[in-house]
Amino acid sequence: MSTTTPNANANTTTLWRPTGPVELDLVAALDWRAWPPRLPEQPIFYPVLNEEYAIRIARDWNVKHDGAGFVTRFEVDTEFLARYPVRRAGGETILELWVPAxxxxxxxxxIAGRIEVVREYR
Structure with a gap:
């Protein structure tokens, strides 16, 4: 199974991250170029490998718990990502990477370029 999503740059992999408004504000404060440090109770950063899975989390979890959910998309150097095995967190398309805090x-x-918001739910 390939973890690379086709994109404009063959040297990067497209990842998505569902997030709530607090984390999104922190990303904005970092000029849309980085994810904020994890909190002590968050030992792992979980980007996901497909937009559909990110949508489900943002829409069904973030909205319920945070009042809003956002799907972000960003590119990461593919060679660097090889150190993180793809984890299946449920069904066949529920795939994520586990990046230690x-x-x-x-x-x-x-991260190549900027993190962008591609969907918003309220």
């Missing part, structure tokens, strides 16, 4: 700065350094 202590590696998030290095992960952020491999």
């Amino acid at each position: 202590e590696e998030l700065d290095e992960f952020n350094a491999h």
Whole structure:
């Protein structure tokens, strides 16, 4: 199974992240170029490998718990991502990467371009 989603740059992989308004504000404060540090109770950062899964989380979980949910899309260096095995968190399309919180700065350094909001739910 390939983890690379076709995109304009063959050297990057498209990832998505469902998020609530608090985390989104922190991303905006980082000029849309990085994810904020994890809280102590968040030892893992979970980007997902397909937009449909991100939509389900943003729409069904974030809206319920945070009042709003957002789907973000961003590109990360494919070669760097090879260190993180794809994890199946449920059905066949429920795929995510598990990035340890202590590696998030290095992960952020491999983001190509900006993080963008592609969907919003309220």
